[in-house]
Amino acid sequence: MSERSDVLTARRTRAQLRPLPTEVRSGGKAADRSRRRPRGGGIGQGAVILVLTAIAVVALFPYLFMFMTSFKTNRQFNDSYWIPTWPLELENYSTAWHQIQPYFITSILVALAAIAGTVALSSLAGFLFARYEFVGRGVLYGMIVMLMMVPPVASLIPMFVLMRDLGLLNTMTVLILPHIASSVVLATILMRTFVAQIPQELFDAARIDGAGGPRMFRSLVLPLSMPIIGTVSLLTVIGVWNDFFWPLLVITEDKLRTIPVGLAFFKGQNATEWGPLFAGYTLASLPLLLLFTFLSKYFLAGVQGGLPGTGK
Amino acid sequence: MVSPVAERPAAAPTPKSKRAAPPKRHFPWFVYVGLLPLFALLGLLAYYPAFSGVYHSFFDWRPGFDSPFVGLDNYREMLADDLWWDSFKNLGYIFVVSVTVMWFFPLLAAELVISLRSERLQFAFRTILIVPLAFPGVVTVLVWSFIFDPNDGMLNQALDAVGLGSLAHNWVGDPATALAALLVIGFPWVASLPFLVFLTALQNIPKEVFEAAALDGCGRWRRVISIDLPLMAAQMKLLFFLATISVLQFGFAAYLVTGGGPDNATQVPVLRMISIAFQGSDWGYAATLSTTLFVITALLSGVLTLIRRKENSDVRAL
Known part of the structure; x- marks a missing residue:
């Protein structure tokens, strides 16, 4: 509200005193005020908060409902659909855990292996691309960047045939290796950018102290790259937790299913047992x-394509 | 986006520092040894499948048996495949919705967040609004498929509760509403890349711009139209192309909720390709379809790269 009068005053001032912009700019009070409310405008703060809260409630309600229902028996679900009930049916969680535990273990193992592989390959490659001059550097790097343009679904069919020919269907390998191959592309690009920004003085100092390439990689590059390694690892985990079609097609053995596919099957088995089902989702x-x-x-x-520092 | 940043520090110091042998060509063998595992893996699992897909799209591909060369037969079959082209029509709807309605709410939310005076509240709302991103995509889709459940689903129950029971509907089972239902998943779509991009862009607009606008008597709506949107044009363009590419990959929600049905009302290219390969065992034709998707995506990505490059130079020119 006061904001509006601000604007009004400003407009009046401007109309009356054309040649006084310096005063507006240098006037301590004006600058102070504008810093306090940098981006107001005609909307009241209360209304803004209200609308944002409404959006947040709508967006989160399905998940809250899922969480609430995960503690209900079927009877509680039917009797009081919209409200939480007492006592909590913790049984749902043990039922669900019993069924999705293998998917959980598989997913975690796949994620760990994929992280290890991705980080190992991409940090080394990033270091070499960023810090060494060699014949073919541009071409080789370009070949990696090019892979960013290959959509995962496009190689689904030939990759499946390849894996079948290699006799790898229904193994951990078939889950892990393609994950490394797909996440290592962005990871290498990120690592290279990051390592290239490490100040040259550090490398010079290390060299003077007698460090060779491997030593610089181990004692300089790796410790400094922890933030980007963290991002890369998260990207890989998110990838494993969201990849659907690949594990769906290459895995038929139940205990090798990852979470996404496992949950879909879990749903099939628990048709309308909403309590355990939602406990499993949770x-x-x-x-x-x-x-x-x-x-x-x-x-x-990770969500923004591995551009750290975006957003606060 | 990456290479210009990386190029400078990497290229400049090398001549000065005394690594490798300075005058002759650089052939440090250990670099190639170090890169070998990466390229071996990519060769097997990235380059080879891509080439194999394109190559076998010209064959009657019967893995394990001999596959006769059939030239462009598969492509001819594709041209006559109504289901395939219909699935692109669905993609068209999906695309239109995903760059209009699915941007409206994120934009609204970003503008509102930026209007908050307290930095702390800004941070709190931003964090709360993106929480749904932290749920696995499968969970989101499965929960929404529950919302549409004809008997126990939240939507029909809610309609019942407010006396509109007559509107209750088998939302995903009716060809008329199935595609719309799929698109509603994730409503109001604020936990998304567009929201984060809009918000970052708005936060990065210098305060002086807004102050100058306020001094000139520019109201809040006017500011959105005349300042915020034009200043975000670059980000919009980027999001637009990212949307085309990600829409082409659309499939997993459809697989889980409708399976492409009912009556192919939610058929999309990815599902069609998979069903041709795995139900129809027509691998050559499936390879043709996947090659087509690949080429379309690659072309779009190419355009995207060009746009990004131009943007970077624009920024520097300012």
Whole structure:
């Protein structure tokens, strides 16, 4: 409200005193005021908060409903659909855990292996591309960047045939290797950019102290690259937790299913047992939610295609 | 976006520092050894499949048996495949919705967040609004498929509760509403890349611009139209192309919720390709379809790269 009168005053001032912009600019009070309310405008703060809250409630309601229902028996679900009930049916969680536990373990193992592979390959490649001059550097790097343009679905069919020919269907390998191959592309680009920005003085100092390439990689590049390694790892985990078609097609053995495909089958088995079903969904969401809670900055960087520092 | 940043520091210091042998050509063998594992993996699992897909699109591909060369037969078959082209029509709808309605709410939310005076509140709302991103995509889709459930679903129950039970509907089972239902998943779509991009862009607009506008008596709506949107044109262009590319990959929500049905009302290219390969065992034709998707995406990505490059130079010129 006061904001509006501000604007009004400003407009009047401007109309009356054309040649006085310096005063407006240098006037301590004016600058002070504008700093306090940098981007107001005609809308009241209360209304803004109200609308944002409404949007947030609408967006989160399905998940809250899922969480609430995960503690209900079928009877509680039918009797009081919209409200939480007592007592909490914790049984749902043990039922669900019992069924999705293998998917969980597989997903975590696949994620860990994929992270290890991706980080190892991309950090080394990033270091070499960023810090060494060699014949074919541009071409080789270009070949990696080019892969950013190959959509994952496009290689689904030939990759499946390849894996079948290699006799790798229904193994951990068939889950892990393609993940490394797809996440290593962006990871290498990110690592190279990052390592290229490490000040040259550090490398010179290390060289003077007698460090060779491997030593510089181990004691200089790796420790300094931890933030980007974190981003890369998160990207890989998110990838494993969201990849659907590949595990769906290459895995038929139940205990090798990853979370996404496992949940789809889990749903098939529990048709309308909403309590255990939603308990399972909740459990499956936990790892990413935890990562989001504690590493939200890297998480966002991951979502935005690995551009750390975007957003506050 | 990446190479110009990387190029400078990497290229400049090398001549000065005394690594490798300075005058002759650089052939440090250990670099190639170090890169070998990466390229071996990519060769097997990235380059080879891409080439194999394109190559086999000209064959009657029967993996494990001999596959006769059939020239352009598969492509001719594709041209006559109504289901395939219909699935692109669906993609068209999906695309239009995903760059209009699906941008409106993120834009609204970003403008509102930026209008908050307190930095702390800004941060709190931004964080709350993107929480849905932290849920696995499968969970989101499965929860929404519950919302549309004809008996127990939230949507029909809500309609019942407010006395509109007659509107209750088998949302995903009716060809008339199935595609719309799929698109509603994730409503109001604020937990998304567009929101983050809009918000970052708005936060990066210098305060002076807004102050000058306010001094000139520019109201809040006027500011959105005349300042915010034009200043975000670059980001919009980027998002627009990213949307075309990601829409081409659309499939997994459709697979989980409708399976492409009912009556192919939600058929999309990815699902068609998979069903041809895995139900029809027509691998050559599936390779043709996947090559087509590949080429379209690659072309779009090429355009995207060009746009990005131009943008970078624009920025520097300012």
